[in-house]
Amino acid sequence: MDFIVQASYFAAAVLFIYGLKKMSSPSDARKGIVWAGIGMVVATLATFFHPAVHHIDNIILIVIAMGLGGYLAWVSGKKVAMTDMPQMVALYNGLGGGAAALIAAVELIRQDNMSQIVQILAVIGALIGTMAFSGSLVAYAKLQGIMRKTIRFPKQQLVNGTVFLTTVALGLMIAFGGSDYSMLGLFIFFMLALALGVMMTVPIGGADMPVIISLFNALTGLAVGFEGYVLENPAMMIAGIVVGSAGTLLTQLMAKAMNRPISNVLFSNFGETSGDAQEVTGSMKEIEAPDVAVMMAFADKVIIVPGYGMAVAQAQHKIWELVKQLQEHNVTVKFAIHPVAGRMPGHMNVLLAEAGVPYDIIYDLDEINEEFPTTDVTLVIGANDVVNPAARTDPNSPIYGMPILNADKSKNVIVIKRGKGKGFSGIENHLFFADNTRMLYGDAQQVANDLVANIKEI
């Protein structure tokens, strides 16, 4: 029996790695997740034959818990809108971290004679998993809009540091406490770890959230890997550590795209700068949809810079219709995607793919930035920070140094925006005040509708 279980775990590990590999090319990507899914089913079924799983009561409980958790997640996953994917990933990731932490809790409460290494890894996994759990839930709440405020207070890092050191000290006492550490200490340890995850995430602004979700994803992977060692389960060890390292790399890539070292994301508060940001000069100038329609229809080249705002307004389908119309007027239309457009790298590509926009007119920052000076009209829809020239010019700006799309260098810029307020990150956008910029106020979908109607009449 044990042979079958172990062989299944081996097969699962192979399928996971093969699946992740497949997911690296768009055409095979779907097969990748299916292979990984098969691996998961095989490993799960095999576990019913695991020697430790034999009490019939416990097996019934397993089936109930699995059915309930699986069903709820399945249904919610089917329903969620594409725009809300990032927070959903955060939520599911939190669940995984919580599960790893609870496994550690069961093993540590049992106080079986563990070897020293096992005990240490159980404690580390517990700490990481618990932090990933509460942190991910906060990230979810923030992106979902349940929790709007970014909480910061003086000496925050000192407080966080103190709590962290206390937790680690308590963890060490448990890890090296043999088999008679106090249960109260264990309880406090878990509570502190929960608090740490929350405290780590609340000061982080919305713009940095993707990096944090990715980091928690990597942390959950590590926690799963460590608990896998505790349970002598190679499938968990391999899958967990593979995700841990892949997630770490992904976190680095994201942080790099935003030009913010991970340490900055974690420890320096977004939006906090040494000096005052430059005063914006000029004023915002309004324009009406018919004028924009004429401008675009008679242009040679139009670049569209979509942002999360476009997706929220569900305007991507209308925009694609607009693009097709412009193409009939022999206008060259390209999409410019900033690495962090949407809420995660690649999120905007997913949203445009959903609307049916082909890949070959979608360009990355590096590919398209040189083209802005030769562009007649740049249409900015629901994007803000990623086109803010302050990132190039104002050393005091919180986003200074972040690579941006040079929309301001094109001949005309049209910004579609819901209102006059500041964006997601609360930073004033210098582009909106530039001489070659016109503001087109309104809901992105409504505006796109008007544009389509107006171009039809030309």
Added chain:
Amino acid sequence: MEGFVALYIFMLAAFTGYEVISKVPVILHTPLMSGSNFVHGIVLVGAMVALGHANTQLEMVIGFFAVLLAAGNAAGGYVVTERMLEMFKTSDSKKKGDN
């Protein structure tokens, strides 16, 4: 398990994860993050073992929630990843149809 064997497994798995991801195009970063989120749903297996050998009532309650959360991670992770990647597929074939 012998300590050094585990260390080798950890080391090789870490390099594997790094290599597998390093060649992924930016457009797939979000689905891939979601996909790797699904893969650590394997924690379900551990949760089943933890609940399976639970003796006291406390252990059983904690184990129950471990399985509950882990199943949520695995099922939810699969569904959202599959939905995202499915879209890439249809947009691809749609594109072929257009041209």
